[in-house]
Amino acid sequence: xxxxxxxxxxxxxxxxxxxxxxxxxxxxxxxxxxxxxxxxxxxxxxxxxxxxxxxxxxxxxxxxxxxxxxxxxxxxxxxxxxxxxxxxxxxxxxxxxxxxxxxxxxxxxxxxxxxxxxxxxxxxxxxxxxxxxxxxxxxxxxxxxxxxxxxxxxxxxxxxxxxxxxxxxxxxxxxx
Amino acid sequence: xxxxxxxxxxxxxxxxxxxxxxxxxxxxxxxxxxxxxxxxxxxxxxxxxxxxxxxxxxxxxxxxxxxxxxxxxxxxxxxxxxxxxxxxxxxxxxxxxxxxxxxxxxxxxxxxxxxxxxxxxxxxxxxxxxxxxxxxxxxxxxxxxxxxxxxxxxxxxxxxxxxxxxxxxxxxxxxxxxxxxxxxxxxxxxxxxxxxxxxxxxxxxxxxxxxxxxxxxxxxxxxxxxxxxxxxxxxxxxxxxxxxxxxxxxxxxxxxxxxxxxxxxxxxxxxxxxxxxxxxxxxxxxxxxxxxxxxxxxxxxxxxxxxxxxxxxxxxxxxxxxxxxxxxxxxxxxxxxxxxxxxxxxxxxxxxxxxxxxxxxxxxxxxxxxxxxxxxxxxxxxxxxxxxxxxxxxxxxxxxxxxxxxxxxxxxxxxxxxxxxxxxxxxxxxxxxxxxxxxxxxxxxxxxxxxxxxxxxxxxxxxxxxxxxxxxxxxxxxxxxxxxxxxxxxxxxxxxxxxxxxxxxxxxxxxxxxxxxxxxxxxxxxxxxxxxxxxxxxxxxxxxxxxxxxxxxxxxxxxxxxxxxxxxxxxxxxxxxxxxxxxxxxxxxxx
Numbered sequence: 042x043x044x045x046x047x048x049x050x051x052x053x054x055x056x057x058x059x060x061x062x063x064x065x066x067x068x069x070x071x072x073x074x075x076x077x078x079x080x081x082x083x084x085x086x087x088x089x090x091x092x093x094x095x096x097x098x099x100x101x102x103x104x105x106x107x108x109x110x111x112x113x114x115x116x117x118x119x120x121x122x123x124x125x126x127x128x129x130x131x132x133x134x135x136x137x138x139x140x141x142x143x144x145x146x147x148x149x150x151x152x153x154x155x156x157x158x159x160x161x162x163x164x165x166x167x168x169x170x171x172x173x174x175x176x177x178x179x180x181x182x183x184x185x186x187x188x189x190x191x192x193x194x195x196x197x198x199x200x201x202x203x204x205x206x207x208x209x210x211x212x213x214x215x216x217x
Numbered sequence: 218x219x220x221x222x223x224x225x226x227x228x229x230x231x232x233x234x235x236x237x238x239x240x241x242x243x244x245x246x247x248x249x250x251x252x253x254x255x256x257x258x259x260x261x262x263x264x265x266x267x268x269x270x271x272x273x274x275x276x277x278x279x280x281x282x283x284x285x286x287x288x289x290x291x292x293x294x295x296x297x298x299x300x301x302x303x304x305x306x307x308x309x310x311x312x313x314x315x316x317x318x319x320x321x322x323x324x325x326x327x328x329x330x331x332x333x334x335x336x337x338x339x340x341x342x343x344x345x346x347x348x349x350x351x352x353x354x355x356x357x358x359x360x361x362x363x364x365x366x367x368x369x370x371x372x373x374x375x376x377x378x379x380x381x382x383x384x385x386x387x388x389x390x391x392x393x394x395x396x397x398x399x400x401x402x403x404x405x406x407x408x409x410x411x412x413x414x415x416x417x418x419x420x421x422x423x424x425x426x427x428x429x430x431x432x433x434x435x436x437x438x439x440x441x442x443x444x445x446x447x448x449x450x451x452x453x454x455x456x457x458x459x460x461x462x463x464x465x466x467x468x469x470x471x472x473x474x475x476x477x478x479x480x481x482x483x484x485x486x487x488x489x490x491x492x493x494x495x496x497x498x499x500x501x502x503x504x505x506x507x508x509x510x511x512x513x514x515x516x517x518x519x520x521x522x523x524x525x526x527x528x529x530x531x532x533x534x535x536x537x538x539x540x541x542x543x544x545x546x547x548x549x550x551x552x553x554x555x556x557x558x559x560x561x562x563x564x565x566x567x568x569x570x571x572x573x574x575x576x577x578x579x580x581x582x583x584x585x586x587x588x589x590x591x592x593x594x595x596x597x598x599x600x601x602x603x604x605x606x607x608x609x610x611x612x613x614x615x616x617x618x619x620x621x622x623x624x625x626x627x628x629x630x631x632x633x634x635x636x637x638x639x640x641x642x643x644x645x646x647x648x649x650x651x652x653x654x655x656x657x658x659x660x661x662x663x664x665x666x667x668x669x670x671x672x673x674x675x676x677x678x679x680x681x682x683x684x685x686x687x688x689x690x691x692x693x694x695x696x697x698x699x700x701x702x703x704x705x706x707x708x709x710x711x712x713x714x715x716x717x718x719x720x721x722x723x724x725x726x727x728x729x730x731x732x733x734x735x736x737x738x739x740x741x742x743x744x745x746x747x748x749x750x751x752x753x754x755x756x757x758x759x760x761x762x763x764x765x766x767x768x769x770x771x772x773x774x775x776x777x778x779x780x781x782x783x784x785x786x787x788x789x790x791x792x793x794x795x796x797x798x799x800x801x802x803x804x805x806x807x808x
Contacts, residue, residue, distance in 0.1 A: 059351050059352075083409075106536075109355065
């Protein structure tokens, strides 16, 4: 089972190292880890994607909570939530037909071309993991020369009303 | 916490190292075990300025200092403090810190560090000790701003001794020690992630559930661990047993939580636990697991452990609940609080426990801890049994190393009070006994403090004999000398056809080194521990005749200074009973 865990941590040196070290030494499988400051400069938010059964996830949560610099831990995926991943990808796109095709694909996935070179373009795309994955598969035949992702971030929805409408158009178009 | 710190209104300038030492004094620290070096010299200079209020003991190795601080902490419940310089001094503390983490001992380790301007440059004696120790501390600090010193020391004491206790490391760069500051000893703590949790108290409905489970039980057993001791809940445990008549088995960490010579004591359980405790846990219908962590040395094959029982698990650390074994009634709570509440309403089981107790008594009768009493020489078990008989009427503390002698001590010395038994239980660190005993003696100068050790273990920290002599810490050492690494040798005998693989501690050209020969006489054994001990200035004697043992033990006990008694024992003895690793009670070996 895939879980998205969110941890609010005290923004002190070494906290990332402490947490990633704990996860590694206890043998937990982390698919993704994203970290950044929150609205409060004293606190950072870390978002993990972890795989494991309920027992593993319970231990991950408790072991995280045990770390003195961890303020709060939440299993975001246990609730209704929004999840995003941001990717920059450089794709070979020589002027002409190929470049138009790449542009078209980018539009369908609601991405943006943020840099244009003589032989390639850089595309920015954000969304759920499945969408990013689908885009990578579609764009791969054109020749990916560079790819970087932020890792997943997530937030619990404030109300259940209208839930499910995560990314109506592109989501539907790309779901396998 | 703040109430324990005297309010200081007069502000004055002082050095960072003075502020550290004064903060230690304010927190009630009476003794530190500190080995100096370049990067910790300012701290030591400060210690001399406070020498009327804080005793500094110089161990002969930083690891010895860390175990001495543990002995102090384990025997008092207060925070133990050790100190070392940067680099090798700091790395020598690592084993002691890891040991304190495994056994939940409140320890503060203070290390000198190279100055902040050169951190990260591979400076002389620079080690990133905070990085090294992250996963083996409860918390850790690298102090970069002198203004943080008082807050950090305050937080360190708070974190080390609240909740589940553990070690805290404070790494102090030399320039921070030397900086001038105006200390604020009441500086507020900044630990947003460490609110001592309000859920560390059992809920009334949980307590009622436990009382109900006890009421319905026909074959209940209490499985008590180190949490009872660090949670100061020994009296509450005894009250629960008085009220319900439920028998008690303890873990290695729990020895002394319940009187070992009480008729309802089942002694220790697990790999080298008693036959009757393991049978009782196997057949019980209610297991009250109190301040324990279902360690693999206790459970063996965990899925088969207490298979028929409803399990109540009370522990202060939420991560221990359901970690190794799922509990039917999981309770995250301070165990003293939970037992106090339980004792208010608990009633004995509805059905009489007499048939259950009779069954247990029959098991006890059939398979007590035993040894060949007719053996003409001195058996290690006999030595410990005699030592217990001779010391049972005085205040006695015991520390041990790791191995066969440790297990025999756990089996044959009947501890009655918490904090009288000191063993590196989780990490299993050889060399723990002598320095730990030293720390116990520093805390309890008028008590009898004995290190029961093995000839392998003691050699790992034998340099501390110098500390015992020079710092006037008259520790008694009963050395069970079998010339082998007994526990590994026992496994060789059981599982590797007796093939000796580097478990003989004498010269390699002796036949015993390859598993032949009958063992050497006392005079030929290596090394000569009596001469070594005398060289350090300790009293020492050797005993190899059974009829001389009691006199030799008495001579040791009565000797005014530190004393090593080298007891010549055969190496052929095995620690029994034994449940092989990962197996169940069905595979229990009695012979």
